[in-house]
Amino acid sequence: MSHRIKVLSPILALVALAAIACQTPAPSAPAAGGGGDTPKRGGIAVIATRDDPPTNWDPGYTSGITLHQVSTGIFGAGNFVRQCRNDVYTVCPYLAESWEAGTDLMTYTFKMREGVFWNDGTPFTPQDAVYWLDLTRGTQVGDKTRPAWIDVGTQQVQKAEVIDGNKVRVTLKERVPAFLDMMKTATINIAYPRHLFQPKIEAGDVRVGPSDVGFVSLGPYKLAKHEKGSLIQLRRNELYWEKDAKGEPLPYLDGIDFPVMKDLNTIVAAFRTGRLDGGARGTGFGLLPEQRQALDRTLPGQVQYAEIAGYRWHIAWNQLKQGPWQDLRVRKALGLWLDKRSGVQAVVGGQSFLHTVMDPRSGWPDPAWETWPSFNANTRDRDRADAKRLMSEAGLASGFEMDFFCRRSWVQICEWFQGDYSGLGVKLKLDLVDDATWTDRHRRGDFDGQIQIVTATFPELLEQHFGRTGLNAGGLLRHNDPQLVSMFRRFKDAQGDDARKQIYREVEKYVLQDQWYAISLFDELLAIPYRSYVKGLMPGPEEVNHNLDYATVWLDK
Template sequence: MKKIISLIAVILLLASGCGQKDKPCDIEAPQSATYVETIGRYGGQITLSTTSDPKSFNPILAKETSTTVITGLIFEGLTRTNGITTEVEPNLAKSWEVSADGLVWTFYLRDDVLWSDGTPFTADDVVFTFKDLIYNPEVPNSAKDIFTIEGKEFEVEKVDNCTVRFKLPIRFAPFLRSMSQEILPCHILKESVKAGRFNSTWGLDAAPESVIGTGAYKLKEYLPGQHVLMVKNPHYWKKDKSDNRLPYIEKMLYLIVQSQDTAFLKFTEGQTDYYSLRGSDYPMLKPKEAQENFTIYETGPAFGTSFLVFNQNRDRNPKTKKPYVEPKKLKWFTNLDFRRAVAHAIDKESIIKILMNGLGYPQHSAMSPSSGFFYNPNVKEYEYDLSKAKAVLQEAGFGDRDNDGFIEDEEGNPVEFNLFTNADNTVRVKIAEIIRKDLQGLGMKVHFTPLEFNNLVTKLDSTYDWDAIIIGLTGGIEPHFGNNVWQSSGHLHMWFPKQKQPATDWEARIDELFNLGVQELDQAKRKEIYDEWQFLVSEKLPFIYTVLPASILAVRNKFGNLYPTSYGGAFHNLEYIYIKE
């Protein structure tokens, strides 16, 4: 998924035990030959699992993958990114033109696209999505952070029913890739916007038939805590090379399970068709490949990041008038030496060895190695060294002043805080336990509580009542799509979101870098800009990175046109996948 998502774990690989450093032993890699789609057959169902209920069916409001994993099948953008080549391709727009100065983009829309209720898709829907939703100050959404540069918005206008024009205030390097932004139906939603009800539209109580998209599937049934059922959109516009209407597969069923352990059991019992392996799963699943008719694919390091973040929110709750973070804790969390000490207390190698069966990488940068061109490996690293961590704390004024085994700050306040992560991610829960133990070794009292994922997201982006969280973000190949995280005014600027002015000089510099990077059309110069951003993040530690796993996928041997990739995953070409006889 392209969205900056959200708040779910995504990690990567460091193999050990079979003499290879860059791939697990005996894992199938996708074929290197050029992928060629074959004509499929209709019918059947794909059954997958998800460890959390969606929060809504509204993609504009979504900040979490528990929602976008569903809405990504219902809604589409003007462009798409090819899951194999990562090149930008036409989608709802069949073609486009750009002015010589790069500021005016004209998109020519397909004239054969219908919404799932049979209504024609037009330029009105594109204009509505941007003007009435993304740029609507009453609609809280992360897309606005992406499509606003130096406080300036894009102009979007309808030329005719099948032509829409964007006028940019400044050059926008990833513009075409950003046009994968989901387009929503004007004819369905305009009245809810006028009435001020959009933010509660398409909630979990919505009638399935009311959720209207242009995507390959539509919502059929949602049973909380049980499943989400999708069925093929009979009006879907895409066809195969023999003019057969896609998709081939009739139904998509997402089983809602309690944890990764349950997802593992569902796959081993044959109830699901796909499973994303943890390192600890590999030795149990690999011997069963042939007997149970599935294949394990290694697609390279997973996209995304995983980290520990401290709450540095300096604002006050407007209702209670109390600060979101206790002043003593805020003083700790905003202290770079405090965060440096914690960084030296993350035992990444042990986490990889013990929890991931060696199939992981220590993470140091704000981008994954799989991100390719923009990834900067030359960032500041923090080796695991509790003695150094204690020395850093002591220099910063923290010490055990009363000899009770726990440290206090210079005012004598015991260093004590809560730590949360999402309970459904069993690996992350165990990572949190290891980190908690090492922080306790530094003399900190850490109260660890796993939470239901959507509850965790609410704390993170709404109520702000947390001290420390271990979580992750989805990744990608375009740095600017993390603008809602890295801009100080961003909705997902987790440690201190929606700042009116940057709280620190280094955050101001990151704001500047993102504004420069998005306008720079020279790729080499863009890389220099984003290299500086990644180094600055490693130096200032708003996120204290942990580990990344390998992207290892187990898929039933029942599908035609399957071609797993690191960027696209197993089902990036879902509409072309079919069930073999």
């Protein structure tokens, strides 16, 4: 007997060790509903992030959520302007307290806010804003690499200059009615402190980034600690300028701890046990319906969800490659056949909604879009019969085979429409690739058909997806259609939002209904869990980066 005990003793010791290790964490927060609406100051929120930020934390290089989930708090949620906190579609002042647009919409004059400081105590000046604009456009140093995405806004700028001491006048290369919409993008941040960047760049370090200058920045928080692969710690920037409606300084929190967590299951488990106050944002990190139900069941009334749309799935066929899809009848058949509502159930468990190119809530889409063929549930059977008929008329009654290009991480949705299309006789050979291969082949147009996420909070942004080939190397369509190009050119001459809306609706109908170049599927609704005691989040309906500065967040504990 004693022999057996000796043999088993190491195992018993291990079990004991495990038991000791399973110390219960700090008690979780009280149930939702407690406390009032008056923000409480202090506290540290613990919110997951899915990875460490890349590229020296430089928003001039990348616009990914991996960076902005943690960096918006440091850099701030905008530049001269920002998306309003309560309305993602509207422009609000940020570092400029007001602006005037020239009558020709080619000049914008921003009156810069006073009393703004870099978090090292250096005053923020209009010259700093001009330097940042010049740097992102490459005019100041010539060889500092600019990001592709930032061209949407700052590349419209011909010249930036300081006038009257506290104003910045921006002259555009051409008339751009949507310039402020472009600039309000949450990921365009003034993250280059002139007093620290200029000496480094002049010394030849053109790749200098925020991490090389100690993250000196303008946002509501400062970086306190970064343990790569584990923890990113932000603490309040006492010099931050913004105040709430009662004149109280923001932010409310003392800080935010971001554990780096790369696995959704781990995040959900940690959230359930009170280790986390909020989940990570980004595709692949929204809760599955069953995870959401489980949280509601185990933590009744203690969880709220940020439901972030804006990941609008689209399919398109490469019009620059030969194939049956060159025939409009085939494209229309492909569009009419797909049962989008079944996809909503099969792919995202019903956690989604149909859309056209832009979010219906934005007010841009044609009000009648839900009655269009392929969108209308009542004409489903007729649409499918029409699809079969069109395939027969095109001489493809028995279908055809084609390659379909898909990111490996999107396999679920690709497999769904692969299965759905088999009913039409169309055999899609899925070409599943990793991100690097996808980016490379996408840019070269090396595919027959593809699926892509189209996100736009204003219509001019769609040019990168629907413009001519030279403009949309990373976009959705591949075509040489001058009519579509001319539509985007007309945006430049549009007078007011009504005119822009009319042009957008022409584009929408032309792409989705007249030419059937693309198929709008459905939106992937990201459900990000937060504990109910986390207040003041206000995430926008279709902008994953909205209000990620966490300046108005407080903990009702």
